[in-house]
Amino acid sequence: MTADLKGKKVLVIGSGLSGVGSVNLLNKVGALPVVLEENTKVTEDNIRNKLHEEDREGTRIIVGTISDEDLSDIALTVPSPAVPLDAPTVMRIKDKNIPIWSEIELAYNFAKGKMIAITGTNGKTTTTTLVGEIMKAHFGKAYVVGNIGVSYAESALEMDESCVTVGEISSFQLEAVDNFHANVSAILNITPDHLNRHHTMECYAQMKENITHNQTKEDTCVLNYDNEYTRDFGARCPAKVVFFSSKEKLEDGFYLDGEDIYMATAGNAMKIMNIHDMNLVGTCNVENVMAAIAMSLAMDVPLATILSVIRNFKAVEHRIEFVATKRGVDYYNDSKGTNPDAAIQGVKAMCKPTILIGGGYDKGNDYDEWIESFGDTIKLLVLIGQTRQKIAECCDKHGFSNYVFKDTYEEALEFCTESAQKGDAVLLSPACASWDMFPNYETRGKRFKDYVNKLSD
Structure with missing residues (x-):
């Protein structure tokens, strides 16, 4: 899907990785990006030097507060994930009925190929990295983007229909999605976190559930059976649900029994692998592996390829x-x-x-x-x-x-x-x-x- 932003002013709030990636995409599609950096300790030169060389001249930069006059001809706003949607500037933008897209929404509207989107309070980075390696092993070309430290917008225009994108998606990035549609999604778990931003667990969980936005029964959502929030969401999830569990023997889905991982279909279970065949440690990583297997199979990757990648996969830096x-x-x-x-x-x-x-x-x-x-x-x-x-x-x-x-x-x-x-x-x-x-x-x-x-x- 492609949005027509040519010649339109788009406000990008924040000058971090997400903001820089958004500016780069917007310039390439003929939009007129305006960067707003509300941190007054940052100078305009600091921001300009972060941008790609080809983006530095044509991008307007505002440090501090944006005026109503400058907001009057803004067609779209792309706030960085760190900017709450109830922040004063964003509320002014809402009052003016200016559309708000997260960076992943902006990128999705210009990207091509299939999308795997992964969220959860914990385990996102390990699982995203592992799924990315599996996709590369099978499809040859895959992009790993999102909260993992790679701007989705930065890569979106490079993608073609044969590509697979694997995104680590945070609750912040899911606050402003519209067309975003994952072929395969996963919510690994939902436990208390970021309540200073989302205020209630109900709101936090709802943001996580947004990863299934626009999914249908033609798509797949992988959920943690052991987590109360994700198990309950399974009943109302719009996609086909595949559960995994480290505690229960499931009739359908993936589960851990002793030191072995099984895949069950209608009560018929097949042993897939022993947990000592992988380099990752801890039950949390067994759960991450089960989720990765489920997502990869939903993408029609052969089980032999999946297991080969898992056996050679090392722990993600900074995670156990x-x-x-x-x-x-x-x-x-x-x-x-x-x-x-x-x-x-x-x-x-x-x-x-x-x-x-x-x-x-x-x-x-x-x-x-x-x-x-x-x-x-x-x-x-x-x-x-x-x-x-x-x-x-x-x-x-x-x-x-x-x-x-x-x-x-x-x-x-x-x-x-x-x-x-x-x-x-x-x-x-x-x-x-x-x-x-x-x-x-x-x-x-x-x-x-x-x-x-x-x-x-």
């Missing part, structure tokens, strides 16, 4: 990523554990006494279930960041007293090294975002890895 063994201690980087449910999966993946680094930016989450998951695995919790006092109070409530505060990240890392004994593990899985100390979780994880790799053996 083994870093090194130093002085008999195993170090794991799970910096992408930015909410309690994701961090629970990190804890579950540990099979030895573990020192855990937790804490960070407060997204309004509760930490009870995370603390309860510690069991006998977590021997010591090292707390940092904005949420450390809130987490400590939760620890006290649940009778977990073996925690310490550290003022800096470096102090926390050094303390873990000094406290760990041979046979222990040190796990960075903060259950919080990184924004109080770092620009993103990648920087937090890279700093951890750099520190570990410099330790002597």
Whole structure:
């Protein structure tokens, strides 16, 4: 599907990866992009230098507040995922009845080929990356885009009808979709997260469900049977539903029984693979693999190709990523554990006494279930960041007293090294975002890895 934006002014809010990709696409289709950057600490030159060289001259840039006069001839607005739809500027745009598209909606209107769209509170990046590798192995040409760090708009015009696009799609990106239509979609799970943005779980879940927007029974949606929200959504999902479960033996779908993954059809089950045949660790990754198999089969990829890719697939960086063994201690980087449910999966993946680094930016989450998951695995919790006092109070409530505060990240890392004994593990899985100390979780994880790799053996 192609929208006609030639000669029309399109307002792009935000100058990050999504904004730059949107500007590039808009220029190529003859639109007149206007970039609005409301962060006044950023200069116009900073923004212009981010843009592609061919986009720098013809793109108007506004830093600060946009006037009503400038809004008067805007035909379309594309806010970056970080911009809430209830932000004051967006509300002004809504009042003027200017259409609002997310970047994925903009890109979809110009892209070609088939679309696989993956969302969920946790597991998106690993699953998207794995499905992308499977699509490349079978179709030869596949694009992996979205919240994974690659602008969908940046690649949209390169696509042809033979392409397959695999998108990691966040709830923020699903707030403003219209024509967007996935041939195959997945909601891996829905647990509390981003409530500072969506305010209620009902609203958050609804945004996730938007990934099935425009799907029909000709399409497929892969859902987690073990998650209450996604299991209930299965009854009203517009697409053909395929469930996966790590807890229940399903009559239809994919499930884990002991150490084996099965595929069941009308009660007839077939063993697909043993979990020790893959390099990924933890039940969360078994679930990701089952979802990837289900989506790939829905795309008519042969099972042999799927299993071959899975057996050779390595963990995604920053997600329960083994870093090194130093002085008999195993170090794991799970910096992408930015909410309690994701961090629970990190804890579950540990099979030895573990020192855990937790804490960070407060997204309004509760930490009870995370603390309860510690069991006998977590021997010591090292707390940092904005949420450390809130987490400590939760620890006290649940009778977990073996925690310490550290003022800096470096102090926390050094303390873990000094406290760990041979046979222990040190796990960075903060259950919080990184924004109080770092620009993103990648920087937090890279700093951890750099520190570990410099330790002597």
